[in-house]
Amino acid sequence: xxxxxxxxxxxxxxxxxxxxxxxxxxxxxxxxxxxxxxxxxxxxxxxxxxxxxxxxxxxxxxxxxxxxxxxxxxxxxxxxxxxxxxxxxxxxxxxxxxxxxxxxxxxxxxxxxxxxxxxxxxxxxxxxxxxxxxxxxxxxxxx
Numbered sequence: 001x002x003x004x005x006x007x008x009x010x011x012x013x014x015x016x017x018x019x020x021x022x023x024x025x026x027x028x029x030x031x032x033x034x035x036x037x038x039x040x041x042x043x044x045x046x047x048x049x050x051x052x053x054x055x056x057x058x059x060x061x062x063x064x065x066x067x068x069x070x071x072x073x074x075x076x077x078x079x080x081x082x083x084x085x086x087x088x089x090x091x092x093x094x095x096x097x098x099x100x101x102x103x104x105x106x107x108x109x110x111x112x113x114x115x116x117x118x119x120x121x122x123x124x125x126x127x128x129x130x131x132x133x134x135x136x137x138x139x140x141x142x143x
Contacts, residue, residue, distance in 0.1 A: 020071055026052050026064035029082060036084070036099060041092040048084070061086045078102065 027048065038044045044061065045051075051061035063084040070076045083100040
């Protein structure tokens with residue numbers, strides 16, 4: 001009985017690992033966009049729609065699209081990736097348009113800098129046993 005269940009489980013896992021799954025992240029785009037001839041923010045949003053991310057500091061628009069094909073539980077292949085970053089001047093005209101894809105992904109440098117958290121410094125004992133004991137409640141301001 002156990003041997004039969006192991007055989008069925010192995011067969012089931014084999015069947016699952018043979019199926020191919022395609023996932024999309026961000027925008028679903030059909031073209032590779034070799035030429036992007038947008039002049040204004042409205043032309044860009046009319047074509048791509050609402051951006052995936054708006055930079056809160058510089059107000060840049062970021063569009064992202066990625067297609068991944070999973071062959072099995074372990075093997076995956078990124079088929080396409082497209083990142084578009086648009087910056088604007090004060091008249092909402094496009095100042096610069098940067099396009100990144102799989103061909104130039106090695107040109108991107110990811111920063112290793114981190115922000116220090118000086119508000120909460122815990123000792124080793126508090127890190128280990130921090131969730132044990134009574135919790136202090138916040139004062140209730142409503143009467």
